[in-house]
Amino acid sequence: MSEILVLVEHxxxxxxxxxxxxxxxxxxxxxxxxVWAGPGYTDAAKAKLAEYGAGKIYVAESEEIADYVVAxxxxxxxxxxxxxxxxxxxxxxxxxxxxxxxxxxxxxxxxVITDAVGLGEGFVADxxxxxxxxxxxxxxTKGTPIVAVRPNSTAPVAEPGAGAEEKVEIALSDAARGAxxxxxxxxxxxxxxxxxxxxxxxxxxxxxxSGENFSIIxxxxxxxxAAVGASRAATDAGWYPHQFQVGQTGKTVSPxxxxxxxxxxxxxxxxxxxxxxxxxxINKDSEAPIFEIADFGVVGDLFQVVPQLTEEIExxx
Amino acid sequence: MNIVVCVKQVPDTATxxxxxxxxxxxxxxxxxxxxxxxxxxxxxxxxxxxxAHGGEVTVLSMGPAKATETIxxxxxxxxxxxxxxxxxALRGSDALSTSYxxxxxxxxxxxxxxxxxxESTDARTGxxxxxxxxxxxxPQLTLANKVEVDGSAIAxxxxxxxxxxxxxxxxxxxxxxxxxxxxxxxxxxxxxxxAKKKPVETLAIGDAEISADQVGLxxxxxxxxxxxxxxxxxxxxxxxxxxxxxxxxxxxxxxxKFV
Numbered sequence: 001m002s003e004i005l006v007l008v009e010h011x012x013x014x015x016x017x018x019x020x021x022x023x024x025x026x027x028x029x030x031x032x033x034x035v036w037a038g039p040g041y042t043d044a045a046k047a048k049l050a051e052y053g054a055g056k057i058y059v060a061e062s063e064e065i066a067d068y069v070v071a072x073x074x075x076x077x078x079x080x081x082x083x084x085x086x087x088x089x090x091x092x093x094x095x096x097x098x099x100x101x102x103x104x105x106x107x108x109x110x111x112v113i114t115d116a117v118g119l120g121e122g123f124v125a126d127x128x129x130x131x132x133x134x135x136x137x138x139x140x141t142k143g144t145p146i147v148a149v150r151p152n153s154t155a156p157v158a159e160p161g162a163g164a165e166e167k168v169e170i171a172l173s174d175a176a177r178g179a180x181x182x183x184x185x186x187x188x189x190x191x192x193x194x195x196x197x198x199x200x201x202x203x204x205x206x207x208x209x210s211g212e213n214f215s216i217i218x219x220x221x222x223x224x225x226a227a228v229g230a231s232r233a234a235t236d237a238g239w240y241p242h243q244f245q246v247g248q249t250g251k252t253v254s255p256x257x258x259x260x261x262x263x264x265x266x267x268x269x270x271x272x273x274x275x276x277x278x279x280x281x282i283n284k285d286s287e288a289p290i291f292e293i294a295d296f297g298v299v300g301d302l303f304q305v306v307p308q309l310t311e312e313i314e315x316x317x
Numbered sequence: 318m319n320i321v322v323c324v325k326q327v328p329d330t331a332t333x334x335x336x337x338x339x340x341x342x343x344x345x346x347x348x349x350x351x352x353x354x355x356x357x358x359x360x361x362x363x364x365x366x367x368x369a370h371g372g373e374v375t376v377l378s379m380g381p382a383k384a385t386e387t388i389x390x391x392x393x394x395x396x397x398x399x400x401x402x403x404x405x406a407l408r409g410s411d412a413l414s415t416s417y418x419x420x421x422x423x424x425x426x427x428x429x430x431x432x433x434x435x436e437s438t439d440a441r442t443g444x445x446x447x448x449x450x451x452x453x454x455x456p457q458l459t460l461a462n463k464v465e466v467d468g469s470a471i472a473x474x475x476x477x478x479x480x481x482x483x484x485x486x487x488x489x490x491x492x493x494x495x496x497x498x499x500x501x502x503x504x505x506x507x508x509x510x511x512a513k514k515k516p517v518e519t520l521a522i523g524d525a526e527i528s529a530d531q532v533g534l535x536x537x538x539x540x541x542x543x544x545x546x547x548x549x550x551x552x553x554x555x556x557x558x559x560x561x562x563x564x565x566x567x568x569x570x571x572x573x574k575f576v
Contacts, residue, residue, distance in 0.1 A: 011479075069457050069475065069484055070447060094478070095435075095443060095460055102444030103451040105413055111538030112412065114442045124542055129441075130334040137542040178456030179486045187480030194478050200575065224575065235497075242462075242497040243476060248330060248438055249354060249496045257575050267330055271438075278573055279553075280566060286555070293550050296569040300558025308563025316567065316576050 002030040002087035003056075005080060007073070007100065008049065009092050013040045015048045018092040018197045020156035022149055023052040025119055027159060030087050031055045035080060037073045038066040050163025052156060060168040064177075070096060071176035074103035079170060081108050081144055088123050093148035094196060101148045110143025117153045117254060117275055125149075131248070131267045132274025150275075151197035152254045187241070195244060198227035200257040201273070203246055204239075205231035207262020207283065207302055211239040216306050217261060223313040229253065229273075231263045247272035261302045265290025282306060318372035318466070318488075321428040322363040322396065323419060324356040326380050326387035327439040334439065340534060341541040342409045343439060345381060352387045355434025357394075357501040358494045362464060363432050364395045365499065370466055373397045375426065379407060379418055385517065392512035393504030399517040400426055406522050409534025412440070416448035418532050422525040423453060428489055430471070435460055435493040446493035456486035459493040 004026040009016040019034070026032035033056040034049040041061050049057050058080055065072040077089060077100070089104065091097040093115045105112035118126035123145040127136045140146065195201065202224065204217035214228075221228045230240035232247050246253055248271040258276035263269060265281075265288055273279075274293060281294040282305045291297045298305050328334045328348030335344040363374045376391040376399040378384050388399045402422050410418065423431060431453075436443040450457035458464075461473035462481065469488045474481040476495055504512070522529060530536055556565050570576045 069459070069482075071451070071457060074451070096477075098443045099447035099457070099459060102412065102416075102442070102447040103457075105444075105538065106416070106448055106451045109538075112442075112444065113539055114444060128547065130439075131330065133334065133547055134336060134544055135547050136336070136544040138539055139542055140539045142538045175454045178450075178490070179458055179484050181475075181482045182485050183483040184477075185474075185480045185483065196478070224570075242495075243478075243480075248441075252441075257570070257573070271330070278575075279550075280569065281555075282562070282566070286557075291553075291555055294555065295550070295553040296566060297553060297555035298558050298562035298566050299555060300562040304560075305558055305562040305566065308561075309566045310563075312564050312567035313570070313576050316571060 003084055004030040004032050005077065005084070005086045005089045006032050006034050007077060007091045007097070008034050008036045009094070009097070010036070010040060010045065013042045013045060015045050016197060017156060018151040020052045021151065021154045022090045022092065023049070023054060024156050025149065025154045026090055027053045029119065029123065032161065033058060033086070035077065036060065037076050039063050046163060046165065050161050051158050053159045053161040054163050055161045056164050056166055058166050058168050060170055062170060064172055067181055068177050069179040069181060070099045071103060071178065072172050073100045074107060075172060075176050076168065076170050077104045078107035080168070086144060088145040088147060091148050093150045098148045101146050105146050108143055110146050111140030112146040112148070113138055113140060114148045115252070116147050116149045119147055119149060123147060128275050131271035150252070150254050152199065152256065192221060193225070193227045195227045195229055195251055196253055199255055200224045200226035201229045201246070201253050201255045202226045202259040202261070203229035203231060203263060204234055204261050205263030206233035208234060208239060214240055216303070220259065220306050220310045223310045231269050260290055261306055263290055264288045265293070318366065318370050319427060319429045320363045320366060320372060321375045321377050321423060321426065321431050322359050322391065323431065323433045324360065324376055324378050324387055324391050325353040325437050326350040326378065326384040327353045327437050330438050336541070336544050340409065341544060342534060350383055350386060352390050353434055353437045355436060355494065355496060358496055358498055359432045359434045360391045360394050360396060361499045361501040362494050366430070366464065366466055375400060377402070377419065377422060379415060388517060389512050390504065392515045393508040394502055395508060398515055401517055401519045402525060403519055404522045406529050406533050409537065410532050411537040411539055412442050412444050412448060413538045414532040414536060416445055416452055418522070418527050420449055420452035421527045422520065425525050430488060431491045433493045435495050446491055450491040453491065456490040458484055458486055458490050461492055461494050462498045464492055
C-alpha cells in the first residue's frame with residue numbers, strides 16, 4: 001500500500017477530530033502516516049493516532065515549528081515528501097491548513113486542491129463550489145497530490161495501525177523564520193466545540209435582534225453539544241464576534257446538523273453551510289430562501305420555538 | 318512606503334455563476350464582474366497605511382480586459398496608480414500559476430508591502446497570499462484583522478480558531494486581511510473623476526518576464542475532471558408553529574438520532 005501523509009491538527013496535546021477523519025479517509029486510499037508538527041506530543045496523542053490507523057507517526061517536536069507562521073510546517077512536509085515519496089498529502093481545510101498546502105505545493109512543484117468534501121480513487125476530489133450550486137470533481141495532474149479536506153467530510157472510524165514513531169529533526173531556513181508569533185491570545189467562549197469541526201452548529205441571524213438575545217441560541221447549542229455560529233447580519237451588528245461568522249466572507253462549515261434561527265439564507269450565508277448534511281430552520285418569514293434547503297423547517301417566532309426546542313431536548317436526555 | 322494591493326475581479330455572487338462546458342473554467346461572461354469583496358478591505362488598509370506613513374499605493378490586478386472596471390474602482394477609492402497584468406496566455410491559470418505570475422510582476426515593479434484580501438469569493442482557495450510569501454521569500458502575515466507599521470517593522474493580529482496571534486516581522490512582507498479589519502470607504506465623485514486620469518500600465522506576460530509554460534490552463538497543476546449542477550436538496554418538511562413548533566423540531570431531531 002502506498003503511504004499517505006496526514007498532517008495532524010492538534011491543540012493542547014489533543015489530536016483534533018478532523019485528523020481522525022483524515023486518517024479514516026487515507027486508509028481507504030493507502031497507508032496513512034501521521035505527521036506531528038510542533039511541541040505538545042504525548043503518549044495519548046500517539047495512542048489516538050495509532051487507534052485510527054496511522055502506520056507511522058513522524059514526530060517533529062521542535063518549538064521553532066510553532067514559533068513562526070505556517071512556513072515551518074510547509075518545510076517539514078516538503079522534507080518528508082522528498083524523503084518518503086508519499087502517494088499524497090492530506091491536510092485539514094482550515095484557513096491555516098490551506099496556507100500550509102499552498103506553500104507545500106510550490107516547494108514540491110505539486111498541484112493542490114482545497115476544500116475537498118470527498119476523495120476517491122486516483123485522488124479525485126469532490127468539491128462544492130459557487131455557494132453549493134455546482135459539484136466539481138478535480139484532481140492534481142503534476143507532482144504529489146496535496147489535498148485540503150473539509151472537516152466533517154467523513155465519519156471517523158477506528159481501525160488500529162502500527163503507530164511506529166519516527167523522530168524528525170528539521171533545520172528551518174531563514175525564510176521560514178520571517179513571521180514570528182510573539183503572543184497567542186485566547187478568546188474562547190465557554191467549552192463549546194470549534195466551529196469548523198463541530199458535528200452540530202446552531203446559528204443565529206438578524207432575527208435574533210440583539211447580542212443579549214444570542215443567549216437563547218447558545219442555550220440551544222449547549223443542549224446539543226454544538227458550536228454557535230452567526231450570520232453576517234448578526235456579526236456586522238456587533239451581536240456576536242466575527243470569528244463565528246458563517247458564510248462567504250467568514251467560516252465554511254459542513255456539520256452533520258446545522259440549525260439556522262432567524263437567518264433568511266442569502267447566497268452569501270448558504271455558501272458557508274450548504275454542504276451540511278441535515279439542515280433545520282426556524283424563521284418567522286415563510287418566504288425566507290433558507291427554507292428551500294431545509295430538511296425540517298418551523299415557520300414561527302424563534303423566541304417561542306427555540307426555547308421550547310431547548311427544553312424538549314433537555315427533557316429527552 | 319511602496320504598497321502594492323492585489324485586487325481581483327470576480328463574478329457577482331448575487332448572479333448565477335457557471336463553469337464553461339468547453340474547458341471547465343470560470344465563465345466570466347455569464348455574470349457581472351465586481352471587485353472581490355475582501356480586496357476592498359485590502360485597498361482600504363493600504364490607503365490607511367499610506368495616510369499614516371506616506372508613500373504610494375499601486376493596484377495590481379491580473380485578469381482580462383474587463384478587469385479595468387475593478388482597477389478603476391480601486392483607483393477611485395484613492396490608490397495612486399495601477400498595473401494590469403493581462404494576457405490571453407494567462408487564461409485558466411490555477412493558484413500556482415497565478416501566484417507565479419503575480420510574484421514575477423511584483424519583483425519587476427518592486428514593493429515594501431503587498432496586501433491582499435484573504436480569499437476570493439469565486440475560487441475561495443485562500444492560498445494566494447501564502448503562495449506569494451513563499452515565492453517572494455518574504456514574511457507571511459496573513460489573516461490579519463489589525464496591521465501596524467513602524468519604520469521597517471510590521472506587526473499584525475492573525476485571526477485563529479481560538480482568538481488571534483500577535484505576529485511580528487520586517488518589511489518587505491505579504492499581508493492578507495479579513496473583513497473586520499476596517500470599513501472600506503466609498504469612492505467619492507471627486508475620486509471617481511480623478512481615477513480616470515490615474516496611470517494604468519498594462520503588462521503582457523513578456524513584459525513581466527513570465528514564462529508562458531508556467532501559466533494558463535494547459536500548464537495548470539490540477540484539472541477539473543467533470544462538474545454538474547448540484548442536485549436540488551430533497552424537499553423537507555415545513556410546519557407552521559401552532560405553539561408546538563419546538564416540540565416538533567425536537568421530534569425531527571430525535572428521528573435523526575441527534576437527540
